[in-house]
Amino acid sequence: MTVIINDTPLMHNEAAQRFEMHVNGLVPFMEYSRTGNMLIIAHTEVPAELEGKGIGKMLAEKTFAYIEEHGWKIIPLCPFASSYIKRHPEWDRIVHHVL
Secondary structure, three states: OOOOOOOOOOOEEEEOOEEEEOOOOOOEEEEEEEEEEEEEEEEEOOOOHHHOHHHHHHHHHHHHHHHHHOEEEEEEEEHHHHHHOOOOOHHHEEEEOOO
């Protein structure tokens, strides 16, 4: 299966409270709950058929860029989002840190 992800747009599905990318008829997504300008990232899912193709990375990058553009902060409870930020500490700038 050929997967093109760089040109795949990120969609903010506010009704479902998730960020999505439609790839080859499949929908990887990052779910959140929102309070004001704070988003709790609760779950990330990439369909098995798309695993290992960089979809999770692209989803995280596009989602975090969107969040930053809107001036929001995140609390990454999702293990994928949390580990992604640890591996890419430049995104720590959008993380809400409790004192």
